[in-house]
Amino acid sequence: LRPADARAVARTLGWCYGHDVPIVPRGGGTGLAGGAAPLLGGVVVSLERLRRVLAIEPGLWRLSVEAGVRTADVARLARESGLMFAPDPGAAEQSQIGGNVATNAGGPHAFKYGRTGAFVSGLEVALAPGELAQLGGAGWREAAGYDLTGLLVGSEGTLGIVTAVELRLLPARAGALALVVFTDDLQSAQSALLAILSSDARPAVLEFVDARAFQAAAATFPGEPPRGAASAARHAGPVLLLELDGPEVQRDRERGELEEALGDAEGLSVESVPPAPLWRWRDGMNGVVAGVRGGKVSEDIRVPRERLAEALEAVYAIGAELSLQACAWGHAGDGIVHATFLVDPATGDELERGLRAGERALELALALGGSITGEHGVGWVKRRFLAAQLGPAATAAHERVKRALDPRGLLNPGKNQPAVEDGGERAGSAGTRVPPVAGGGPG
Numbered sequence: 083l084r085p086a087d088a089r090a091v092a093r094t095l096g097w098c099y100g101h102d103v104p105i106v107p108r109g110g111g112t113g114l115a116g117g118a119a120p121l122l123g124g125v126v127v128s129l130e131r132l133r134r135v136l137a138i139e140p141g142l143w144r145l146s147v148e149a150g151v152r153t154a155d156v157a158r159l160a161r162e163s164g165l166m167f168a169p170d171p172g173a174a175e176q177s178q179i180g181g182n183v184a185t186n187a188g189g190p191h192a193f194k195y196g197r198t199g200a201f202v203s204g205l206e207v208a209l210a211p212g213e214l215a216q217l218g219g220a221g222w223r224e225a226a227g228y229d230l231t232g233l234l235v236g237s238e239g240t241l242g243i244v245t246a247v248e249l250r251l252l253p254a255r256a257g258a259l260a261l262v263v264f265t266d267d268l269q270s271a272q273s274a275l276l277a278i279l280s281s282d283a284r285p286a287v288l289e290f291v292d293a294r295a296f297q298a299a300a301a302t303f304p305g306e307p308p309r310g311a312a313s314a315a316r317h318a319g320p321v322l323l324l325e326l327d328g329p330e331v332q333r334d335r336e337r338g339e340l341e342e343a344l345g346d347a348e349g350l351s352v353e354s355v356p357p358a359p360l361w362r363w364r365d366g367m368n369g370v371v372a373g374v375r376g377g378k379v380s381e382d383i384r385v386p387r388e389r390l391a392e393a394l395e396a397v398y399a400i401g402a403e404l405s406l407q408a409c410a411w412g413h414a415g416d417g418i419v420h421a422t423f424l425v426d427p428a429t430g431d432e433l434e435r436g437l438r439a440g441e442r443a444l445e446l447a448l449a450l451g452g453s454i455t456g457e458h459g460v461g462w463v464k465r466r467f468l469a470a471q472l473g474p475a476a477t478a479a480h481e482r483v484k485r486a487l488d489p490r491g492l493l494n495p496g497k498n499q500p501a502v503e504d505g506g507e508r509a510g511s512a513g514t515r516v517p518p519v520a521g522g523g524p525g
């Protein structure tokens with residue numbers, strides 16, 4: 083269904099509740115965890131017609147929009163008002179702000195400025211059994227009672243349907259400078275990352291692209307990688323991508339601090355690159371890497387930042403064991419690793435092996451003390467790992483929250499909920515019947 087406004091969304095939810103029919107909210111459909119797919123049937127509610135801009139108040143740093151406004155349009159509206167909406171997930175031309183709230187989407191600039199939730203000051207939400215609620219708003223989250231706005235952020239359509247979002251924006255930045263650090267090997271990249279984190283500089287962006295992914299996209303890299311065979315052999319480690327922002331004097335000071343911090347690390351080469359083409363290039367990484375063999379299985383695991391090199395070594399080992407090419411890139415500053423296994427889906431059991439490798443990557447994240455998802459959410463594809471991630475007490479609390487807000491288990495059933503381990507079909511957390519899941523998810 084494609085309701086025209088918030089009241090129609092609430093009415094749809096009311097009808098579903100009255101008729102015991104599952105209801106699945108869908109934004110731009112760019113999610114990478116299977117969250118917006120109606121895998122247990124029911125009504126899909128697309129928010130695409132809720133596109134109104136409700137208020138722009140530059141003096142108050144505030145923007146209110148309906149949930150179906152595209153992420154790129156939110157960023158543009160902010161920019162045109164002299165303000166900034168910093169979250170920049172990769173599919174911003176297609177994803178919607180409601181979907182960004184539902185997944186608490188991040189992106190490169192989340193390192194300094196936070197993910198979508200850091201910008202949400204209020205929500206309008208359709209709640210079961212079919213009524214609209216206003217949470218927070220007028221520039222701040224509600225201080226009275228529980229932080230229900232925060233609870234809805236990242237809930238992946240399982241607790242309510244976001245129909246409008248109030249954002250608290252930031253003043254626009256004075257400028258930006260991008261730097262690329264070429265490293266020798268995994269250990270030199272790890273040392274460089276820790277040196278940057280402990281320096282006085284506060285980069286807006288701190289990304290990495292490992293040598294294998296870099297090679298796949300090297301032809302369109304907008305800077306000058308170190309040239310020559312000797313240099314290529316030397317700089318065989320991950321490449322770090324940084325952005326410093328603010329007034330020129332601040333950027334220069336921070337650059338000096340970074341160079342000083344990196345000064346002791348051996349074998350580094352630091353290059354300045356224009357930010358816009360660099361981030362466009364980085365944005366294209368997903369498609370370029372997928373093109374190498376025609377497909378890939380990618381998981382957005384998070385690992386402790388001091389264990390990045392260890393995580394990458396383990397990802398390569400998983401690939402080697404399953405005879406798959408493996409590579410990785412991601413948000414180094416937040417420890418988010420897009421652990422990627424290249425597959426040709428038409429060749430033998432490559433896809434199956436890729437899915438097994440994806441599952442092994444999730445287990446790796448847990449073993450390293452990290453998380454099964456850094457930003458894409460649990461959705462359908464990672465639900466089998468959620469209980470291990472949360473532990474028994476938090477899993478029980480998670481399920482009680484779900485039951486309190488969705489007592490009949492009809493809101494996006496099976497998603498972002500711990501799944502059952504016995505391999506057979508049995509009741510899910512809120513009484514919905516959940517079939518066993520085959521494997522990890524495509525990314």
Ligand SMILES: Cc1cc2nc3c(=O)[nH]c(=O)nc-3n(C[C@H](O)[C@H](O)[C@H](O)COP(=O)(O)OP(=O)(O)OC[C@H]3O[C@@H](n4cnc5c(N)ncnc54)[C@H](O)[C@@H]3O)c2cc1C
Nearest residue numbers: 109110111112113117172178180181182184187188239244
């Ligand atoms: C090329 C590419 C790059 C990406 N890069 C990033 C990245 O850098 N960072 C990142 O965080 N993500 C990234 N993603 C994942 C995805 O873009 C984000 O998860 C995004 O926030 C999903 O928004 P959407 O509108 O497409 O939601 P959908 O895919 O439609 O839905 C995602 C989930 O949110 C729920 N949902 C959607 N709208 C609502 C609503 N109004 N109310 C309640 N629930 C709702 C759905 O039920 C589903 O569970 C990337 C995806 C692609 C394809």
